[in-house]
Amino acid sequence: MREFGYERAHDVAGAVALLCSDPGARLLGGGSNLVDLMKAGVERPTLLIDVQELPLDGIESTPEGGLRIGATVSNSDLAAHPDVRRHYPALAQALLAGASGQLRNMATVGGNLLQRTRCGYFADLSKPCNKRTPGSGCPAIAGEHRNHAVLGASEHCVATHPSDMAVALTAFDAVISYETAEGPGDLPIDAFYLPVGDTPHIETALPAGAVITGVTLPPAPAAYSHYRKARERASYAFAIGSVAAALDVHDGAVHDVRLAFGAVASRPWRARAAERALTGGPADADAFAAAADAELAAAQPLPGNGYKVTLMRNLVVAVLTRLAEEAAR
Numbered sequence: 001m002r003e004f005g006y007e008r009a010h011d012v013a014g015a016v017a018l019l020c021s022d023p024g025a026r027l028l029g030g031g032s033n034l035v036d037l038m039k040a041g042v043e044r045p046t047l048l049i050d051v052q053e054l055p056l057d058g059i060e061s062t063p064e065g066g067l068r069i070g071a072t073v074s075n076s077d078l079a080a081h082p083d084v085r086r087h088y089p090a091l092a093q094a095l096l097a098g099a100s101g102q103l104r105n106m107a108t109v110g111g112n113l114l115q116r117t118r119c120g121y122f123a124d125l126s127k128p129c130n131k132r133t134p135g136s137g138c139p140a141i142a143g144e145h146r147n148h149a150v151l152g153a154s155e156h157c158v159a160t161h162p163s164d165m166a167v168a169l170t171a172f173d174a175v176i177s178y179e180t181a182e183g184p185g186d187l188p189i190d191a192f193y194l195p196v197g198d199t200p201h202i203e204t205a206l207p208a209g210a211v212i213t214g215v216t217l218p219p220a221p222a223a224y225s226h227y228r229k230a231r232e233r234a235s236y237a238f239a240i241g242s243v244a245a246a247l248d249v250h251d252g253a254v255h256d257v258r259l260a261f262g263a264v265a266s267r268p269w270r271a272r273a274a275e276r277a278l279t280g281g282p283a284d285a286d287a288f289a290a291a292a293d294a295e296l297a298a299a300q301p302l303p304g305n306g307y308k309v310t311l312m313r314n315l316v317v318a319v320l321t322r323l324a325e326e327a328a329r
């Protein structure tokens with residue numbers, strides 16, 4: 001057992017000051033990922049700064065018609081919020097598809113965004129891993145990679161991002177807010193998660209010493225949105241592929257569409273090629289399949305995970321067909 005300090009922060013400035021006071025400090029949300037990684041020896045903080053009592057547990061409407069969600073809101077409370085269920089159903093569905101009731105009660109928005117990959121090598125100190133120890137190698141490429149990335153990966157790392165919530169936030173163009181000793185900042189979620197490249201250990205553009213304070217959603221792009229997750233068990237399992245989509249149809253044509261994929265890349269994958277292929281065209285199954293193909297043309301599956309390309313194509317068609325039917329009612 002390694003010794004570490006524990007402090008409970010009561011305001012954001014205090015949390016930032018504590019974080020800057022010790023290079024080995026880590027913020028503790030619900031602890032459902034960080035504590036597991038500490039037990040495995042992957043994380044070895046010298047100080048844990050509990051953020052659960054920061055005044056960041058509110059969900060409020062913005063003047064623009066969106067939502068501002070505090071960083072310490074639990075995954076359960078976010079999924080149950082009436083405005084989320086009414087205007088961002090894909091977000092509520094993504095949250096409820098994740099983990100278990102007990103874990104969702106503990107897990108926070110900030111912690112969910114920053115949870116680490118579930119690649120088995122990452123949490124196994126007896127194996128090399130570029131994400132855990134830069135330059136040590138990536139055994140997943142020649143080894144166990146059934147659930148690894150097919151889009152945007154690199155020769156340095158082929159791990160996927162595990163969050164369901166972040167996939168829905170990506171489809172809704174969420175903006176992540178944070179506070180540092182230099183002041184506040186904002187990052188659109190597309191810029192928040194970095195491409196893997198040759199630095200798989202650097203996952204986000206969040207500055208050092210930053211405390212995530214909240215997430216802002218712009219007004220919902222469409223009345224209808226949906227999240228669908230494929231997994232190896234019916235519950236309590238991470239995605240092997242998922243789709244978050246919002247669809248606005250006028251007179252049978254796609255007026256607006258937002259599409260994000262989960263469990264196929266190192267970060268939630270915004271499917272912009274598919275969105276471009278769909279916009280202005282018919283809202284039918286052929287168009288949905290062609291749009292999925294446009295996005296998945298960039299896929300580079302490994303020998304053991306080619307199934308994901310077919311899976312994602314089928315998920316896109318199923319989710320968009322369902323949304324088009326809802327829009328037609």
Ligand SMILES: Cc1cc2nc3c(=O)[nH]c(=O)nc-3n(C[C@H](O)[C@H](O)[C@H](O)COP(=O)(O)OP(=O)(O)OC[C@H]3O[C@@H](n4cnc5c(N)ncnc54)[C@H](O)[C@@H]3O)c2cc1C
Nearest residue numbers: 029030031032033034098099108110111112114163164212
């Ligand atoms: C058995 C199991 C099954 C799961 N299944 C799923 C699943 O199906 N889908 C899914 O999406 N997730 C799943 N999860 C993951 C779960 O959603 C995450 O563990 C959880 O969301 C992390 O939130 P937390 O508040 O507990 O984070 P913590 O563990 O407290 O923190 C995670 C990271 O975020 C940092 N952090 C926390 N708060 C802040 C902040 N405000 N600012 C800056 N940094 C911060 C911490 O320092 C740490 O690095 C599962 C987890 C378990 C254990």
Ligand code: SF4
Nearest residue numbers: 119129138157158159
């Ligand atoms: S895929 Fe990434 S996380 Fe997994 S072993 Fe390779 S470098 Fe590590």
